[in-house]
Amino acid sequence: MNAESTNIVSKHAHRGQMIAVLLLSIAVTVLLYYVPYGPVIGRPLILFSTFAHEMGHGLAALVMGGDFLNFKMWLDASGVATTAVPDTRLSRAVVSMGGLIGPALLSTVIFALATKPRWARWVLGGFGVLCALSVILVVRNLFGIIFVLGCALFMITIAKFASHRIAHFVLVFLGTQLALSVFSRADYLFSATAKTTQGDFPSDVANIANALFLPYWFWGGLIALLSAGLLLIGCWLYYRALDA
Secondary structure (H helix, E strand, O other): OOHHHHHHHHHHHHHHHHHHHHHHHHHHHHHOOOOOOHHHHOHHHHHHHHHHHHHHHHHHHHHOOOEEEEEEEOOOOOEEEEEEOOOOHHHHHHHHHHHHHHHHHHHHHHHHHOOOHHHHHHHHHHHHHHHHHHHHHOEOOHHHHHHHHHHHHHHHHHHHHOOHHHHHHHHHHHHHHHHHHHHHOHHHHOOOEEEEOOEEEEOHHHHHHHHOOOOHHHHHHHHHHHHHHHHHHHHHHHHHHHHO
16 A cells, blocks of 8 residues: 555544544434433533533623623532623623623634644643633632532543543533533523522523613524534534545
């Protein structure tokens, strides 16, 4: 077999591996909703999406020139991010949108970075370090600290000890969870109230409607479309790499 044939075989193997990782990630995600005890097994994934959601609020506040004061989350997958932002309609709307679009944006970044399987260790390790830093900087309740530290330990352990193939699968799997998280809680996009352990609050889409204009269900629909668009962009970036 000559060098050109070897490169073709290697390219096809790489293509097959990347497609298999993405399809397996999607299959496992879907099965968790149907197999016995699936929702229980998948609870950490729901909690991870809550973490990403609330961090999205906090990072949006920083982008708007405000402060990310603290973050709390609970076992029922509810969470609250406390922020301080300039008292403008736009700032309030952007912070509310940050939590809804944040996970989808992060998933797009993950899909883009996952196009190089050998980068997976570094990417997972980097996310693990960021999780640990968030505990120091903003996480302020016991359950949140335990869960986010657990995420940090898991990612850093996979990055350090697992093969690059396993690290790649874990990275794409997390990206898939984040991409689909807004749709797994689609009812929240069309609800005026958010129920948390600390009580009932206006939902994010209700806050957007109050800050800007048009009813909350309009913003829920728009954010669903934006999230779907980001998911498609992430998949396109991933697929495009198959020909690289």
